[in-house]
Amino acid sequence: MSAAPQQLIRSTRFRQEREHDWWKLEAIVGRAEREGVAALDFDSALALAQLYRQAVASLSVAREISLDRSLLDYLEALCCRAYLAVYAPQETLRGLVSRFFAVGAPQAVRRSGLALALAALALALGTLVAFALFQSDPSWYNTFIPSRVAEGRGIASTRSELLDVLSRDAAASNGRLGAFAAYLFSHNTTIAIGAFSLGIACVPSFLLVFSNGLMIGALFALYVDRGIGLELFAWLSVHGTTELLAVTVATAGGFRLGLALIFPGQLTRRAALRRAGHDAVKLAVLAAAMLVVAAFLESFVRQRVGDISLRLAIGWGAAVLWLAYFTLAGRGRSAS
Amino acid sequence: MTAVLAAPPARRPLGTDRRRLAEILPPEGVALHFEIAGLGARFAAQLIDIVLTLGLALAVVLITLLLELGVGPSLVSIGALLFFFVRVPYYVAAELVWNGQTIGKRICALRVISGNGRSLSAHQIVARNLMKEMEIFLPGMYALVAADLGLVEGLLVVAWIATLIAVPVANKRRQRVGDIIAETIVVHQPPILLEGDLAATARATPVSQRFVFLPHQLEHYGRFELQVLEKLLHSAERLRNASDHDRTRANLAVVAERIRAKIGYGERVDPSEREAFLRAFYLAQRAHLEQRQLFGDVRADKFHGNQKSTDQR
Numbered sequence: 001m002s003a004a005p006q007q008l009i010r011s012t013r014f015r016q017e018r019e020h021d022w023w024k025l026e027a028i029v030g031r032a033e034r035e036g037v038a039a040l041d042f043d044s045a046l047a048l049a050q051l052y053r054q055a056v057a058s059l060s061v062a063r064e065i066s067l068d069r070s071l072l073d074y075l076e077a078l079c080c081r082a083y084l085a086v087y088a089p090q091e092t093l094r095g096l097v098s099r100f101f102a103v104g105a106p107q108a109v110r111r112s113g114l115a116l117a118l119a120a121l122a123l124a125l126g127t128l129v130a131f132a133l134f135q136s137d138p139s140w141y142n143t144f145i146p147s148r149v150a151e152g153r154g155i156a157s158t159r160s161e162l163l164d165v166l167s168r169d170a171a172a173s174n175g176r177l178g179a180f181a182a183y184l185f186s187h188n189t190t191i192a193i194g195a196f197s198l199g200i201a202c203v204p205s206f207l208l209v210f211s212n213g214l215m216i217g218a219l220f221a222l223y224v225d226r227g228i229g230l231e232l233f234a235w236l237s238v239h240g241t242t243e244l245l246a247v248t249v250a251t252a253g254g255f256r257l258g259l260a261l262i263f264p265g266q267l268t269r270r271a272a273l274r275r276a277g278h279d280a281v282k283l284a285v286l287a288a289a290m291l292v293v294a295a296f297l298e299s300f301v302r303q304r305v306g307d308i309s310l311r312l313a314i315g316w317g318a319a320v321l322w323l324a325y326f327t328l329a330g331r332g333r334s335a336s
Numbered sequence: 337m338t339a340v341l342a343a344p345p346a347r348r349p350l351g352t353d354r355r356r357l358a359e360i361l362p363p364e365g366v367a368l369h370f371e372i373a374g375l376g377a378r379f380a381a382q383l384i385d386i387v388l389t390l391g392l393a394l395a396v397v398l399i400t401l402l403l404e405l406g407v408g409p410s411l412v413s414i415g416a417l418l419f420f421f422v423r424v425p426y427y428v429a430a431e432l433v434w435n436g437q438t439i440g441k442r443i444c445a446l447r448v449i450s451g452n453g454r455s456l457s458a459h460q461i462v463a464r465n466l467m468k469e470m471e472i473f474l475p476g477m478y479a480l481v482a483a484d485l486g487l488v489e490g491l492l493v494v495a496w497i498a499t500l501i502a503v504p505v506a507n508k509r510r511q512r513v514g515d516i517i518a519e520t521i522v523v524h525q526p527p528i529l530l531e532g533d534l535a536a537t538a539r540a541t542p543v544s545q546r547f548v549f550l551p552h553q554l555e556h557y558g559r560f561e562l563q564v565l566e567k568l569l570h571s572a573e574r575l576r577n578a579s580d581h582d583r584t585r586a587n588l589a590v591v592a593e594r595i596r597a598k599i600g601y602g603e604r605v606d607p608s609e610r611e612a613f614l615r616a617f618y619l620a621q622r623a624h625l626e627q628r629q630l631f632g633d634v635r636a637d638k639f640h641g642n643q644k645s646t647d648q649r
Contacts, residue, residue, distance in 0.1 A: 070566065078528055089432055281459060
């Protein structure tokens with residue numbers, strides 16, 4: 001060894017000159033992790049950014065000149081934690097939620113015209129087909145409506161029995177209607193989730209929504225046949241408009257993914273999927289929020305409102321509001 | 337020399353890191369290495385989260401029931417809303433507010449990071465947790481009612497769960513489907529611990545100047561052996577007052593004798609001076625290797641000489 005015995009080796013001097021800054025950074029990072037970066041005072045926040053960059057530069061040098069394992073491990077861990085503190089998500093929960101509903105969601109809906117049209121088509125087609133088939137042969141009803149949903153409403157039911165189901169809202173909590181409502185909510189949520197996640201393959205998602213349409217069509221046909229179509233329409237409208245729109249939106253989200261996979265354009269399929277994913281995720285979240293609103297309408301509003309015209313007004317008022325929100329909200333603002 | 341540098345490494349050097357690492361390139365341009373979380377730890381974190389949130393929601397429902405605040409349909413809808421919120425919304429909110437951690441991840445020292453070197457975006461958090469619905473909650477629920485399912489449905493659920501487990505197992509970065517879509521990685525929170533610099537403390541002890549090593553005696557070892565010696569000396573330091581110090585001293589004796597024999601150090605080392613000898617050797621070896629490294633001669637381990645001779649042939 002040629003160096004003078006009292007002189008420290010290069011990597012040790014390097015470490016001694018910088019150690020104090022690293023400890024300072026360690027203390028600030030620890031505080032940022034416990035209390036959040038927002039809780040740091042101005043000086044600490046400023047120091048965090050500076051010390052982080054210094055530490056990263058030190059790490060880069062140390063990898064070249066030092067063989068001190070403990071130093072390298074420490075610096076790497078320190079830089080990793082400081083990196084996560086510096087590049088933490090800077091968004092507040094409130095800001096995120098308000099930005100999503102004010103700008104992100106309606107813009108995503110407007111960008112998904114084709115997918116929305118496809119989803120609506122599946123639903124409408126199912127309803128029409130079931131309705132038409134019922135006209136030619138009422139026994140189709142048993143094919144489309146599983147017995148556990150029917151809850152006694154079969155092709156043999158009389159007019160008064162059917163009407164009874166709709167008007168017995170007071171006993172909703174323990175009557176057959178309550179069970180049906182609970183089933184419908186979980187049923188529609190399941191349909192929405194299924195339609196979204198199966199949408200990546202398009203066809204199963206289309207079939208799922210189509211079969212959902214079949215159920216609605218068959219039920220309608222039965223009531224129309226007994227001359228009480230309007231009553232059912234009003235009963236379903238209160239929450240049904242919101243709920244079916246939610247199912248359509250969720251399905252459209254799935255279709256966006258599927259369409260990106262089938263027609264990736266100039267991108268690779270993976271990149272196209274990632275890109276469509278931005279809108280698809282927004283649509284899924286929007287659909288979930290709409291389902292919550294629908295559940296609220298179903299459990300609180302429908303019980304208190306018995307009048308047909310009022311039910312229609314609430315249901316279709318909500319539908320108009322949703323459509324206005326989709327088409328008008330968040331125009332001319334960037335969603336970045 | 338250049339030929340040696342250009343030649344591909346014939347064999348994996350000793351001491352190559354066997355942990356699974358994710359390399360992240362932050363905007364500062366220096367690659368950082370995160371240790372990828374194991375599936376066991378992630379499963380535990382998920383289990384803690386589920387138990388905590390479900391327990392909380394159940395407690396709230398039970399309290400409302402006992403206090404008779406809500407009855408019938410309103411209770412049902414309160415419950416439905418609560419159980420809705422402890423699914424995806426809880427994870428999204430927690431990971432957003434706590435920078436990629438939920439309560440379970442906090443307990444298990446895990447963290448979600450973005451795989452692209454930028455900060456974790458809201459879209460990434462929402463996307464990875466939306467997929468959780470399909471990957472964890474739905475199959476989990478089906479698994480709970482497995483007994484009631486028919487044979488075909490049961491097999492379908494089994495196939496579904498098997499696929500979902502196979503994806504992260506087969507994946508190099510242990511990403512589940514949601515992680516792949518959102519470009520996120522779950523990593524271990526690295527512990528920060530700085531041990532003293534052996535090269536600095538070795539100077540302080542006067543006895544170290546007693547041992548002088550000649551350049552040819554420092555040609556035998558490489559980085560790996562140096563760092564093993566470093567670990568040994570650190571643990572000897574930590575265990576100085578511990579009960580099993582005798583075993584550490586025996587280890588030091590064995591290592592000191594090995595090194596003395598290998599490098600051909602002529603003088604006998606007194607048993608009481610073995611640690612000082614090792615420290616002095618560590619310092620001299622490190623100074624030598626670091627200097628060689630600055631000149632472009634990186635020695636990964638003790639086989640560096642062999643490799644050179646085979647390459648030059």
